[in-house]
Amino acid sequence: MARDSFNRQLSSAALGALLALGQALGQAEDAPKPIPKAVHEEQLVESKDGLLHLDGKPYTGEVVQLHPNKKKAESFSLKKGKLHGPFITYREDGSPAFQVTFADGIEHGPFKRWFEDGKLWVEENYSTGKLDGISLTYFPSGKLQVQSFYKTGKKEGLEIGWYESGQQRWEAVYEKGRLKNKLLWDRDGKPSGKKTPTIL
Numbered sequence: 001m002a003r004d005s006f007n008r009q010l011s012s013a014a015l016g017a018l019l020a021l022g023q024a025l026g027q028a029e030d031a032p033k034p035i036p037k038a039v040h041e042e043q044l045v046e047s048k049d050g051l052l053h054l055d056g057k058p059y060t061g062e063v064v065q066l067h068p069n070k071k072k073a074e075s076f077s078l079k080k081g082k083l084h085g086p087f088i089t090y091r092e093d094g095s096p097a098f099q100v101t102f103a104d105g106i107e108h109g110p111f112k113r114w115f116e117d118g119k120l121w122v123e124e125n126y127s128t129g130k131l132d133g134i135s136l137t138y139f140p141s142g143k144l145q146v147q148s149f150y151k152t153g154k155k156e157g158l159e160i161g162w163y164e165s166g167q168q169r170w171e172a173v174y175e176k177g178r179l180k181n182k183l184l185w186d187r188d189g190k191p192s193g194k195k196t197p198t199i200l
Contacts, residue, residue, distance in 0.1 A: 038062035041074065050105075051081030058082075067092045079104065091116065101126070115140050127152070139164045151176075163187055 041063055044052040051058045058081030065074035071094050077085040082105035089097045095118050101109030107126035115121050119142055125133040130153030137146040141164060148159040154177030161169040167189055172182040186192040 038064045038075075041065040047081070052078055053081060076102075124150075129153075149174075153177075 039054060039059070039061065042065075044054055044059060044063065047053055047058075052063075053059060059078050060080055061078060063074075063076050063078060064072055067073045067090075069092055071092060072090045073092075074087070074089050076083060076087040079085075083102035084104060086099055086101050086109075088099045091097050095116070096112075096114055098111070098113040100107055100111045103109065106129045108128055109126060111122070111124045111126055112120065113122040117140070119140060120138055121140075122135075122137050124131055124135040127133075131150035132152060133150060135146075135148040135150055136144060139145050143164055143166065144162060145164070146159070146161045148155055149157045155174035156176065157174060159170075159172040159174060161171075163169050165187065167187060168185055170182060170184050173180045183191065184193045
């Protein structure tokens with residue numbers, strides 16, 4: 001009887017320990033995961049295959065480069081040694097200069113460039129390494145300067161350019177990168193010429 005009682009106590013204690021362990025593991029899973037610390041670009045080594053390595057292995061994680069004043073100069077992410085996600089460069093005052101998005105080492109997603117005062121200069125989109133979709137360029141005043149369209153890296157369809165006054169400067173039509181027709185206007189809105197088709 002004493003042995004049976006001892007065995008029951010042992011089983012009960014073991015069960016309690018297992019339950020406590022399970023609860024602790026569950027709490028550990030629910031706890032916030034530590035954010036990996038970014039490495040500095042100088043710590044990475046480029047291999048012959050073009051991949052960026054840290055400690056002999058293709059690196060996955062955040063990377064930063066600093067200006068002499070210790071503010072960010074670049075920030076980007078790597079996935080198995082390849083650029084993956086937004087790549088952003090910054091001026092010494094901390095404002096962004098340009099941003100391009102990558103997927104597995106290839107430009108894929110939004111591209112933006114800013115003037116020194118922080119106003120948007122250019123916004124475009126890449127798809128598998130080639131310009132694709134609308135492309136917008138702005139004057140420092142914020143007014144639209146050029147609107148173009150791209151398809152797999154080549155201009156396609158209507159392109160319009162403006163003077164900073166808002167007066168239209170040109171209108172062009174492209175087909176697979178080939179200029180089909182282009183009309184020009186002077187600053188007063190008078191037609192100033194017509195261009196013949198050419199390869200761009």
